[in-house]
């Protein structure tokens with residue numbers, strides 16, 4: 001084996017490498033700038049310091065455009081920074097939940113996830129880089145802050161330009177190199193194997209197969225899973241077609257990962273997964289539909305005729321039925337958690353079952369400490385994320401397997417399960433209005449004005465009326481969170497206007513967009529008896545009040561939201 005020499009390349013900082021809600025997300029062209037990707041990777045390594053020496057890291061992502069050159073860059077820089085081994089998914093393919101699973105299983109230092117999640121891909125669209133820590137979860141704020149500090153002072157990149165990376169990720173197997181006299185290993189694996197095994201340990205595959213295939217007593221439960229040309233396609237084929245006997249023609253769609261997601265927006269919601277919604281409306285033989293995002297951590301659940309389950313309700317239903325899943329039978333159910341803007345349906349289940357309940361800021365990273373401390377079993381977010389402590393990322397496929405387990409155990413369809421749930425607990429009506437790619441200045445001004453408004457002396461106690469309904473403000477603040485495990489504090493996590501009857505209006509700027517500002521307005525009310533009204537009808541007065549209080553139209557010039565969920 002010839003000895004390769006690492007070199008030092010001089011560089012200078014970029015001023016826009018602050019990680020957002022979930023890593024650094026920018027247009028591909030930004031990452032393509034000379035040294036841009038290199039700087040960020042080296043900054044991650046600088047932030048890790050001595051821990052990196054001799055360590056193993058996992059690398060992979062949703063296979064979006066620019067993944068291959070980014071992986072080659074990571075290989076060369078890792079080799080020069082004394083990393084001992086990289087475990088990489090073949091063709092760079094690794095769903096975000098599968099990365100989390102393998103970091104935990106192999107007990108390695110962490111992983112680098114190459115994805116911009118639900119953001120569109122392709123040369124004109126988005127790329128992203130995220131660091132996950134040894135518990136398999138996204139790096140918490142103290143580490144992303146350290147990485148950001150490094151990006152502001154970086155002057156040198158260590159790399160091994162002579163390390164031949166051409167086609168290295170195309171073939172399964174192990175390659176060994178000698179860099180500066182040290183052994184450096186690159187192992188290319190099939191990233192589905194560990195993940196599928198994990199799912200088999202969590203769920204009862206025999207029961208799920210019987211549900212999908214049908215039995216003497218029960219017709220097949222007809223599902224349609226939409227991978228939206230993202231990374232879950234390979235996992236869906238493996239789990240649902242090969243293991244559970246689903247039809248490759250009728251039960252799954254868009255299962256070949258494409259580096260531009262076929263020019264669609266791989267975001268599982270009613271707007272961007274409309275294709276799936278239409279399919280279920282057209283064909284009433286489908287009992288169930290689900291869609292996933294680009295990197296496989298999000299999910300949308302639909303029933304017959306595209307009956308929509310809000311992510312907040314999905315979380316509450318699963319919380320109420322975890323005993324039908326073998327993993328929880330074995331490990332027990334500890335607490336529940338949701339992100340602050342997520343509707344409080346799960347809180348009612350927690351109260352009834354006597355479980356601890358946590359409300360954290362937006363971002364899956366805030367669940368990790370609670371899970372590590374054994375206080376959290378199931379959590380979710382309104383942004384179509386659901387997951388458990390089996391890993392430290394949200395997990396789209398896990399959510400679908402969990403739903404199918406509940407359906408199998410209860411022998412009920414999705415809509416009936418929801419109606420039964422609402423009869424017991426009442427209904428938290430919820431909707432989210434997104435205004436994507438607004439002018440940053442107008443969006444910031446709107447948030448600043450809101451902040452001043454809610455601080456004004458007479459805001460609490462004030463009443464607002466729209467469409468004949470009146471709401472009185474009980475409390476208003478900018479959400480802060482103190483982590484119960486390490487006491488770290490996250491401030492300014494969204495403006496909350498809480499009304500006397502428990503209804504809520506929340507305003508946040510998204511931390512995952514790649515250009516401009518995305519304003520999110522979250523609207524929620526609770527009804528004990530009146531549970532069957534259309535959500536948009538029920539929430540109309542609050543929406544009007546929300547737009548009025550924020551003067552959103554004036555600040556953004558937008559008449560309508562880009563997405564309503």
Ligand code: G16
Pocket residue numbers: 021022116117118293297298339362363364365381383385509510511512513520
């Ligand atoms: C990420 C985070 C989620 C968060 C979502 C939306 O999801 O992991 O915790 O809820 O972004 O964040 P924002 O409202 O700031 O855009 P993903 O699926 O994009 O990785």
